[in-house]
Amino acid sequence: MTASGPQAAQEIVSRLTGPGGEFEMAVDDVLGARLPVFVHRAGSLGEVLSASLRHGDADYLVTEHDRLSFAEHGAAVASLARVLRTGYGVGPGDRVGIMAANSPGWIIAFWATVSLGAVAVGYNAWWSPRETEHALGLTTPTVVVADHKRAPALREAGVTVLSVEDDLPEITRRHPDTPLPDVTVAEDDPAVILFTSGTSGMAKAVVHTHRNLTSVIEYHRFNDAMARAFGDPTDPTARRYLLAMPLFHIASLHNLAIPRLATGSAVVMNLGRFEADRVLRLIESERVTNWGAVPTMAHRLMEHGDLASYDLSSLTAFSLASAPSSPEFKQRLRETVPFAKNSLVDSYGLTESATAISVATPADLEQAPGTLGRPVIGVEVQIRDETGAVLPPGQEGEVCTRSAYTMAGYFHDPEATARTIGPDRWLHTGDIGLLDEQGRLRLASRRSDLILRGGENVYPTEVEYVLDEHPAVAECVVLGVDHPDLGQEIGAVVVTRDGAAVTERELTEFCRQRLAHFKVPCHWRLTASALPRNATGKIIRKTITL
Template sequence: MSSDTDHRSAAPAGPAEIIGRLIGPGGRFELSEADVLGARLPVFTHRQRALHEVLHTSVAHADREYIVTADRRITFAEHAAQVASLAQVLREEYGIAEGDRVAIAAANSPEWIQTFWATVSIGAVVVGFNAWWSAREMAYGIENAEPALVVADAKRLAMPADCAVPVLSMENDIRRLVTAHPEAPLPSADVAEDDPAVILYTSGTSGRSKGVVHTHRNLLAVVEYHRMNDALLHEFGDPLPPQDRVYLLTLPLFHIASLHNLAVPRLATGSKIALHQGAFDVDAVLGMVERERITNWGAVPTMAHRMLEHGGAHRYDTSSLTAFALASAPSSTAFKERLRQNLPFAKDSLVDSYGLTETCTAVAAASPQELAAAPGTLGRPVAGVRLEIRDPFGEVLGEGEEGDVWVRSQFNMLGYWRNPEATAGAIDADRWLRTGDLGQLREGRLYLSSRRSDLIIRGGENVYPAEIETVLVEHPDVRECLVMGVPHPDLGQEVAAVVVLAAGSTATEETLREHVAAELAYFKVPKQWRLTTEALPRNATGKVLRPQVHI
C-alpha cells in the first residue's frame, strides 16, 4: 500500500461522511422510510412514539437541574413529580381527555413548561397563544381552538376577553397544583404518532391567524434531530457532554425556537435551561450567561443588535458561550460580520438557519465554516429534509434558478387547525410543503431571495399586512389602506400604513393608531403613517400595485 493511501486512510472523516455514518443503516440516527399520512417519508428508525416517553426517561437525570431562573432551580426529578401532580389534576378535576385542547396564554415561566408537559403527556393538545395578543385576538384563539381549559398569567387574566371555559392562574393555581399530589404516577396516554400535540398560531395572510398543528411525530423527530446534532459535536471533538451544556431561553415559549427546539429536546438530553423572564435586558441576560456558564444561545437579530448598541459585552465573562445562533428573522452578511467583530462569543460560533413554524425546526442550517465559505447562505438541508426550488407551475428548477422553496420531511406540520382550504394550499398529496418564500440552490446551499413578499418581520415577530388592513378598513373614515414594512435599525422592520380617507374625514394618525391598538397586539400597530385622499394605484384586475405605494 502506498504512502499516499496510508495518508488518506488516516485523514479525519469529513462532515458528510460522519453524517452518513450516523443516519445510515445501523447508525444511531438511522433514517428509514415509513408511511406517514399516506406518503413515504424518511423517519428516524430509533425514535420514541409519544411525548410522555420523554418525560418518563427524563427521571434518569434525577438531581441534575432542568430549569433555572434568576431565583429558582428545578431538577429533572422535581420537574417530573410536579408534572405528574398537575397531570393528575387535569385529568381528575378538570376532565381533560386525549384530544382536548389546553390553551396557554402567558409569558415565559417554569409553569408554562410544566403545563406543556402535563398536557401532552395525557394525550391532550397544548395551544400556545401569543402572549402579546389583544383581547380581540385572544377571543378569536379561544373561538378557533375551543379549549377545554385556559391557563393564563396575571396580565392575560386581566384582559377583558369573553371566555366561557375554566381558567387557571399560572402564578397561583398552577404553582399550587404542581405540588398537590406529590406521589402521583408519571402520566401516559394511548396516542398515535400523527395525533396532534401542539397548536401554535401564525399571523394570518388573509386577516386571521392560522393554527399550525404539530404532532407527536413532529416533536419527537425534532428531539432526535437535536440528539443527532449533539452526536455530531462529539464526533468533531467537542469534549462537553450534552448534559453539561446550558441553553439560554430568551424567546417566547409560544414559538418553535423555544418550545420545540429547546424546552422539549433538553428534557430528553438532560441539559439545563436557563430561563430569562421579563423584557429583554442586555445586562440581565449577559449576567445570566456569566453566572450559569451558558454554552448555547439562539437569539433574534434584534437582540443581537441591542447587544451591539449596549457595547458592554466585554465586561462579562462569556467565555462559556460557544454556540450562538440567529433565528426567526433574516440578517445580512454585513450584520453578521459586525457581530463577529464586536461580540466576543460570536467570533467563531455564529450560525444561521432557515425554518418556519410549519416545519417545526430548521430545514437548512449553516455552520460557522459554511458562512465563511459562502457568505449569505442559510446552509444545506438538514438530515431527512428534501428541499426543492420550483417554478409557479410546480416544475423543479435547476442550479442557481430562483423560485418557490418547497420542503418535505417528517418535521412538517400536520396542517392548519380547522382550515382545510389553507392546508390544501400549503401541503400537496405527497406531503411537500410550499413555504411561500423565494430562493435558490447553489452547490447544495440555500440562498433566500425574500420571505413571503408581503411579510413584515418586526423584531422576530411575523406580521402580515392583511391582518392589520382588515382592522383598519373597519374604521368608518377609511376607504382603503395598505400596510407595509419599512427598514428599522433595531427591529429590522417596523410597520407602516398608507390610509386613504373618506371625503370630509377628520381622522388623524392618533385616532387610527388607537383604533388598531384596541384590536391587535402592540407590535402590529403601525408606527409610520401617511394619510391621503388619493386612491391607491391598481392594475387592470383591481389588485393594488404594492411596489408603487410609498410611505
C-alpha cells in the same frame, strides 16, 4: 485526531444514520407519504417525559431566582396532570390552552397536557382581545393556564382558568407521589398547536404531532452527536441553553424546552423583557453555553458596548433565528460580539416546519455570505416554478419542503391545509429562493410582503383588513419600515374617504383595540390621493413610500 472537511462529515453522517447507527434512518409512511424517519425515535412525548426522570437532580429549568431539577419537574408535571384529569376531565384529544409570559409553569403545563394525550395550545401572549377571542373559539380549550396579566380577560370571556401564580404552585405539589400518566397515543395524534400569522384574516392554528416533535428531538440529538464526532468533548448534559424568546414560538418550545428534556441539558430562562445587561449577567452566573437569538437581540448586544466587563467565556454556540439578517449585519456582529466571531450560525424555518429547514454553518456564512445553508437531516427541499415544475440549481422559484417534522396541517381548516401542503406532503412556503450548485439555500424574498418586527411575523394584509374597517379609510397599504433595533417597524399609507376627518392618533388607537401591539403601525401617511395600481387592479406596493 479530529475529523474535518466535507468528505469526513459525510462519512460521519453515514455512520450515524446508516443501518445499525445510533440515528439510523429509513423510509416509512408518514400521513400517506414515504419519508425518511429516525428509526429509534420515541413513540410519544409521554415516553420522552418518563425517560427524563433518569437525569434526577440535574438542573432542567433555571431562572434568575429559582431552579427545578428533572426529578422535581417530573413530580410537578405528574401532580398537575392528575388534577387536570380528575378535576377538569382533560383526556386524549382535549385542548389545554397556555396564555402567559415565559415561566417554568408554562413548561410544566405543556408537559402535563401532552402526558395525558391532550393537546397543548400555545396562545400568543401579546394578542389583542379580538385575536384571543378568535383563537379560543377555534380551539375550544377545556381549561387555560394563564398568568395574572391575561387571566381576568379570559375569565370574563367564560373560560376556565388556572393561574400560573396562584394555582400552579399548590397544584404541582398536591400529589407529590403520584406517577406520571400512562396514556397510549398514536404517533400522528396532535400534541401541540401554535399560531402563525395568516396572509389574510386571522392567525392560523398549526398542528404538530407527537411524531413531529420526537423527530425534532432526534434532530437535536443528532447535532450533539455530530459535534462529538468533530472533537467537541462536551457532554450534552453539561450544556446550558439560554431561553430568551417566547414559548409560543417553535424556537423556544420545539427546539429548546422539548429537546433539552430529552438530552438532560439545562434550560436557563430569561423572564420578562429582553434587557441586555440582565441577560448577560444571567449568562455569566449560570455559565450558559448555547444561545439562539433574534437579530433584534443581537443588535442590542452590539449597542450595549461594554461586553468585556462580563465573563462570557462559557458561551461557545451562538445562532440567529426567527428573522432574516443581512451579510453586513452578521459581519458587524462577528466583529463586535466576541462569542459570535467563530460560532455564528444562521437558519431558515417556519412554524409549519417545526424546526429548521436549512442551517448555515460558520463555514457556509464565510464561503457564501447571505446563504441560509443546506437542508438539515431528514429534510428535502425543491425550488418550483408557477406550474409546480422543479427548477435546477441557480434558478429562482418557490421554496417547497417536506419531512417528518412538517406539521399535520391547520386545525379545523382543511382548505388552508390543502393550499399549503400538496400531494406527497410537500409544504409550499410561499418564499422565493434558489439552491446553489453546492445545495445551499438562498432566499430572494419572504412570503408575500411579510414584515418581521423583532422576530415577530406581521402580514400587511392582516393589518390592512383592520384599517379597512374604519369608516374614514377608503383604502390603505401597510409597509415595513427599516429600524436599526427591531429590523422593521410597521408603516401605513391611508387614503381617506372624501370629507372624512381622521388623525394618526385615532387610527393608532383603532388598531390597538384590534391587533397585538407589535402589529400596530407607528409610521403613518394620510393622503387623499388614490394608491397606484397595475392593469389588473392590484396595488403596486414597490412604488409606495411613506
